[in-house]
Amino acid sequence: MKRTAILMLALLLLAAIGCGSNVQTDDPNVVFVDPNAVHGGEYGALYFESNGVQFGIYDETEAVLTALPAYRSTFTGKSCAFEGEDVSYFYAGFAITSNVIDGVGRITGITVSDDTVKTPQGLYIGMPEEDAAAAFPALRDADWNLVDGTAMLTVVIADGAVKEIVYSPAIAED
Amino acid sequence: MLFPSWAFLLFLAVLVPVYFLVPKRIQWIVLLLANAVFVCFAGVLGAVFLVVTVITVYAATRMFDASFARQKETLAAMKATHTKEERKSMRLRFEKRRRIVLVLTLVLNFGILFALKYGAAIGRISANLFGTEAFGQELALTMGISFYTFSTVGYLFDVYRESIPAEKNPFRLALFTSFFPLLVQGPITRFETVGRELSKPHSFDGRRFLSASLRIAWGYWKKLIVADRLLVAVRTLCAKPDAYRGGFILVEMLLYAACLYADFTGGIDITIGVGEMLGVTVEENFFRPYFSKNIAEYWRRWHITLGEWFKRYVYYPLSVSKPMRDLSKNTRRFGAGVSRRVPVYLATILVWALTGIWHGSNLTFLVWGLLNGIVILLSEELKPLYARFHVRFPKLTESTFYRGFTVIRTVLLLSSLRILDCYDSVGKAFSAFFSMFTTWNWGAVVNGGIQSLGLSCTDYAIAFLGVLAMFTLSMVQRKGAIRKRIMKRGTVFSVCVLLVLIGTILIFGRYGFGFDASQFIYNRF
């Protein structure tokens, strides 16, 4: 019994020491890549393009911002009390919304803001409804909400023309 | 209704006093009603399947009883007037009728189980093989269907073999089939023991209540502090077979071994404790399984009731069946050894295939079952070699070191086989297992890898202490039942232990907002 107790105590000590130790490696060549990290979104055909840069939902914001020209302005949407809010970056004709997901800033929204921009899917603000349906028939079939991978493209039609074009994360089905 | 839920605790808090306050003759009716509430809580469709099982098994067993009685009467009446051959022919006619009813009842009950558990999988396989449209929908498994079907079918066999008389009251059979603690994850029980006891009147006993509470609290302790904590890491590891390889697989094996033990034994502790609280003794399902020295021994100590069921109702009858005897006879020309082995081997492999299938519809379970059978048969074949080794090195084989080695070897072996439980395809499982020998990434595992599995350093420390506590108790248990020893030290001491268990669960358990209340792993089998 005594031996068991001593053994337990030793193991306990070992656990405590293990816990307190520095988990960072001293060897600079050993880099642990977190397998949970999502590198790039899975948005299939539902990507956006500007200045020759293609990007989409869940892409790393920092990489996209670096590739794009400087944004016009930025806005940090405060949620009362909590930090880690939405950050919007405004460009001519569109805006990107970014959120921190698992410690990495990722794109969670792309909104077309005026008629100066045409999306890679051929859509633009003010486009007649019939033309939009002809350019992207799958959209109308899916009630103007199209999902591909982790992204969703939403087109709002008002008065027979495209009023809003928004890329957002697809809502996971339970 | 999950064991780790407020609904279940409330259910128990209402049931126990009501059960002991009502007149003893209607206690079993109260329990039957409680079972009905519990079953309906899980879904009305499930209740319908359960009722079908009760009705069919009741009708069949009553028919068996009547048939036995009529057979005796008829044969007695024929004794003076008919020849031996005629009487034999009459007996066979009775037997045939009973066999038809048995087969029909089995087909119906296993059919329900099979359709629910394997329908969708068969549909998918058919679609893959023949390009047909996938049929069969993924139906939510009725709570405890594998467990109650096996328990009830065991009763059906017992009556069929005339080992026990049939229960005359269908509601008492329903009480046995639907006894709520057993619906979560077993154990598979026998009507002769649990079924009969359920119908008996029970008086309240404070000490028994306290002792049962200790067992329940210990079950929750293992489930909420150890199992649900480790499950987070295990799920993360299993979800990304491409990312977590090499050293991670050994981590996965060990964590899963601890997690599954805490989960399954924890659940059974709660089940047995609840039964005990109501005055009903439920069979033990474990006997310190991780102290086994080989896989065969492990299976005699882990999920004991399932092994017993297969042994009693499949293995033994199959081994001595006429086709097996014939096969044995026909293989005599290859030598006595072969003739002796063939029926045993065939029965063993079949039992293990069935054990695998019982666990799930995925091919991985079948392969897991077969591999278990093969390992056991191999060990059996190697017995003479081991015996020679023991004779050659008596000091070594009797040493604590060697005993420890065999125990660790067994744990590693069964953990290796359990990898099949973690992945959805055999290929992935084998690839993961062999990556342990081909991918040397221990640097990554230690330097941040295990911290990326969803558990903090404190979580690992708590889980480690939990495992240490379980191990210590298992060691202490060798000298006698721990609860008895606690209870012997007086009520106040026992209450203290109970409160410490509850307190530590409340503080260190994984429950509440932000944690998924998880069902027991064996509930899905």
Place this chain on the structure above:
Amino acid sequence: MKRKGFTVIGILLCCIVFSGALYAVSRLVVPKYHDTLIEGHLSGEYYRETTDHDVLFIGDCEVFEHFSPVILYNEYGVTSYIRGGAQQLVWHSYGFLEDALKTETPKVVVYNVLALKYGEPQSEAYNRLALDGMRWGKAKIGTIRAGMTEDEDFMSYVFPLLRYHDRIDKLTKEDVRYWFSDGDPVSLKGYVMHAGVDPATEVPQERYDPKLPESSMAWLSKMADLCEAHGIALVLIKSPSIYPVWHAEWDAEIEAFAKSRGLRYDNMIAENDAIGIDMQTDTYDQGQHLNLNGAEKLTRWFGAVLKNEYGLTDHRGEAAYDADYAELTERCEREKLRLQTEGN
């Protein structure tokens, strides 16, 4: 018999020690909301009040960061308190009003309508900020039941350990410092001061339902009924901000509601010029909330409205109020100084 008695006493003692220990652990792990996430401290601070109030502000951050009870008293003699909280939804506001009416009956209740856009519980974290400090009673029970998200359970409000036990390895010095003490108030009668300046630029577009949710409008109606039953004037306001956007359709709906119930409704966004709000200087977060400068301007403007429209008594010169507000003014000045020194 004697032995049985000892056993009973022993068990009782065990249970007392156990309950005490659990209570202590529970106090330790519950967030203190004092040095961080101070919005959670606001709901409990109301119970420290020793004087009653003529005006009770109720709502979200657009009240607890936009109105200063110090100004209202020092410049108009109006006594007030802000029962506001972070993303305080309408059923929380109703609960706080119901709770307050147990101990006082203000003459005016001011409700900020922004949160009406939410018809469903949004987040457990905000529920906790609002409810952890609330006094137990019918109002709290009703509010918990009304606002729980799907994964929450009532028991965890009764026994906070059930909710916060996982903080045991995340404890900070703040948890130990305020283990058994609530510490000093973090607000000035519910007002939380921000002194920084971050001018408004452009705000993102957002998709919205032009109709406010029926459920939140039903709660507003209940609030109006409650005020009516107590003879309190309910004033609906939309505090100045440029984001989240207060859409014209919502404005019209509230206007119509106010009219139907005979209530005053002030959309202060339309009064920005009259108030003197300049979103280049009066906001600390790009037009979402007002800073001290903006809050003082708004309070002065609204103080005059309250004073003129509702004939509220000037309490200046009454010893109890003077003492209370002198202490508040002093704290207010200290807070201004601190913000100027430390920045916001």
